[in-house]
Amino acid sequence: MPPVTEIAMFAAALATAGVVAGLLAGLFGIGGGAVLVPVFYHVFGLLDVPEAVRMHLSLGTSLAIIVPTSIRSFMTHKQKGAVDTALLKGWIVAVPLGTLIASAIAAYASSVALRLIFACIALVLAFRMIANRSSWHLGNDLPPNPAKFLVGTSIGILSGLMGVGGGVLNNTFMTLYGRSIHQAVATSSGVGVLISLPGLAGYIWAGWGAAGLPPLSTGYINWIAVALLIPITLIVAPYGARLAHALSKKQLERAFGVFLVVVAAQFFYSVYG
Template sequence: MEFSSELIVLAGVLLVAGALTGVLAGLFGVGGGALMVPVLFEAFGFIGVDDAARMPLAVGTSLAVIIPTSLRSWRAHHARGAVDSDLLRRWAVPIILGVLVGAVIARYASPIVMQLVFVVVAGVNAIKLISGTRRWDLSPELPGGWLLRVYGWIIGLLSSLMGIGGGQIANILMTLHGRSIHQAVATSAGIGVLISIPGALGYVFAGWGRTDLPPDAVGFVSLLGVALFVPTTVLTAGLGVRLAHALSRRALEIAFGLFLAVVSLRFIVAILN
């Protein structure tokens, strides 16, 4: 990859996107992947990455960037006493197993599979949050036993395929079971830690030996993308946390829902094209 004006523009785009990602990580507890994946997808196309590798490369790079972002976001929310640490402990193993299965699927599945998962999960969450409906609520509490573990496995699997920190899916499940949006956001930040580390490693191995990746890539993780995103996301995550605790429950739901709706529409366009 030669140093050129295009790469300078790319670096600038990634730095700005990284700053926005950090704010979103703290504000919504989503790790920022819902923004990073579409941005990286476009950026890799800009520098000529093959279409077959663009989506998994964007997903893997997103998971790698989410590692420090989620750690910072989780620590800030934990300091405010908003994280359900017991739930995180019970979900840890199922989530990690789901993440690893998702990484294996990513090596062999069409990129459209990952785009469709992204659209369905983000779209359903957007509708629920914007409408404010409680008709979808399943019960006032999360289930226990094997069903709770299945929930964790689903969070890990879908998050691995989407390149997110699990916030979108965990928010759906927790709010459907009577948890407040603020607690769901805070706990999702901790879930991002559980997902991002094994997820990034899984995508490194899933893309190992591919010849259609840029020179800076290690498997399906772009080192350039990580280097440009991480500093800005870490610096701005704290601002997002402060915004989250300043907003009302309804304002936070609407803001998150509108954001997810925009992301879903973008990938629908990509699938149709």
């Protein structure tokens, strides 16, 4: 059992990270995964978590934190009747399958590979946030299977490799095919459930018995971070949301896109710098 002082210092560093992540998540109106992963990566580095498991731990812990928030959000949206339940039923295998594939990739991928994957996906999402136009459409309704199934699996894979709930990806998919942003956001809360639950299990399996993990970790999930970050982000996020009201939707999207570019640049520098 590690010393109490070591756990206390670890908890204090993570609590500070939670405040930062909560503010940014509230400001940008996202679930927090895209914010939590780079924050965790740097905090775990300051706490001397070995490089070999640092990115893996950041991804898995982020997905674990998304579980309760995505379930709570989904239940709220479902009560309001805004969720496309038909799409979620059609993805009840596809999205978790993709997330489990991501967990299997993480089990064998190096820290460098995961950082490069995160950075590349972040740049694609940044382009979407910065250059997105409401006039962009690929069709008036969602495509049929097998294309829709493959999209769900792809969202699961990409989200699992980024430690996110899939909101930006699903919002993009649904709005490109004529669905309203309100329905897309509501349905994304359900997609977050389909990603985070198997992601939690998958990253526990992927990191089972890994060396160098910090205190109170099960696989690539650190329970100190989970216990601290869930309440802190829920408390702090509304303050970030208040700041968001001072900006337009387009300004927020561009700001988040710039944030993703900065994060991607940092990960690229950590590999090639």
